Amino acid sequence: MPDRVLITDVPWDDLSVERAELARVGATLDRASANDEATLAREAAGASGLLTCWATVSAAVLEGAGESLRVVARLGTGTDNIDLAAAARLGVPVTRVPDYCVPEVADHTLALLLAIRRDVVGSVNAVRAGEWDPDRAGGLRRLAGDAIGLIGFGRTAAAVRERALAFGLTVLGENRSGDDRGTGCEMVSREELLERSDVVSLHAPLTAETRRTVDAAFLERMKPGAVLLNVARGGLIDADAVLAALESGRLAAVGLDVFEPEPPGERLEDWHPLARHPRAFVTPHTAFLSRESLIELRTRAARQVADVLSGRRPEHLVDPAVWERRTGD
Structure with a gap:
């Protein structure tokens, strides 16, 4: 079975950039049907990776994914929507793209x-x-x-x-x-x-x-x-x-x-x-926005998921210690 990645939410409809990066390691991409905790926890079950923009990735969502979950990647710079303590407890590395914009x-x-x-x-x-x-x-x-x-x-x-x-x-x-x-x-x-x-x-x-x-x-x-x-x-x-x-x-x-x-x-x-x-x-939260910055963000966030799924250390780990405990690297 190929690795399955769930993307929780994005403001764009076309997921071709993300799918192309994940396809390099044979992974598939599903889009969540809703962003509430119960739906995300249910639809994350069995996923190897989570890509998230603004949706709250709580402990319940992380636990719902189960032992298959190997990475959570933020489509953005900050990680205040992700329960980092729960991710660390579960041994799930979290990545972000701190410099794309x-x-x-x-x-x-x-x-x-x-x-x-x-x-x-x-x-x-x-x-x-x-x-x-x-x-x-x-x-x-x-x-x-x-x-x-x-x-x-x-x-x-x-x-x-x-x-x-x-x-x-x-x-x-x-x-x-x-x-x-x-x-x-x-x-x-x-x-x-x-x-x-x-x-x-x-x-x-x-x-x-x-x-x-x-x-x-x-x-x-x-x-x-x-x-x-x-x-x-x-x-x-x-x-x-x-x-x-x-x-x-x-x-x-x-x-x-x-x-x-x-x-x-x-x-x-x-x-x-x-x-x-x-x-x-x-201005309505547009400081980060340009055609170039969005392509860079989407490419680098998905690439970090692909890297983890193929056993490579991703570019920007929020807590490198979680990766090191999990991989010994």
């Missing part, structure tokens, strides 16, 4: 900042409404000479730094280890970063420790009139606190590509008011 997210970070500082959205909307008045954007400020603070200094933040330097910004970095990833970025404490930064940009993963990093106390320590950007995870900010800081003038503007939940409410009238605030520049 680094250029896109870095570009999007600067795009949000430029849209805010150059009044791009307001000016475009005014012209479309028949208004030609350069004076309406009279409060514009140049970027060069300002400081941007990057919280969570990983691959994406390093790429943001390269772009920010090209615009003449001073770049500050902050992470738990103080590692500048060989970039020469000035690494500072959280307190110093907030005091010095005209723009604060979030690039940290969402964990129990980082949830609601941006709360009222965080915002109070920021420079008055600073800009906040979040292209990482919606759960990093307290939306109520950010809304209050916008309305008080503590924040000049925010640029958000992520929200919690997404969309920001079940019905438009229930959306969190931050999502529609006139000084909130919100």
Whole structure:
């Protein structure tokens, strides 16, 4: 019997990219009929691998697959939708693709900042409404000479730094280890970063420790009139606190590509008011998106499943120790 892989959920209908990669090792691919825990646990039974995008891969789903399960692969960078503790307990390695969209997210970070500082959205909307008045954007400020603070200094933040330097910004970095990833970025404490930064940009993963990093106390320590950007995870900010800081003038503007939940409410009238605030520049979780990034993501995620099924060590293991216990490699 060929190995069977179950894909829990994806926003695209064509699975030809994934099937082509799995076919290299003779594996087949099924798509789950629904994303609730009971359905996934039932349909995962006997599967050799799971590919997942946003669906919750709980302990029950992992246990439902049984002893045949050899790998769970995330179609994305983070793994907060996968029960990593249960996977480790069951000896199932988990993979991800942490760097497939680094250029896109870095570009999007600067795009949000430029849209805010150059009044791009307001000016475009005014012209479309028949208004030609350069004076309406009279409060514009140049970027060069300002400081941007990057919280969570990983691959994406390093790429943001390269772009920010090209615009003449001073770049500050902050992470738990103080590692500048060989970039020469000035690494500072959280307190110093907030005091010095005209723009604060979030690039940290969402964990129990980082949830609601941006709360009222965080915002109070920021420079008055600073800009906040979040292209990482919606759960990093307290939306109520950010809304209050916008309305008080503590924040000049925010640029958000992520929200919690997404969309920001079940019905438009229930959306969190931050999502529609006139000084909130919100995009619908598209920072990662390009034709190129999606093909790369799909290919590399499926290839890691194929690698495990053929006995090869995959490219990006979340916990290498699980692989080593399972294989002795």
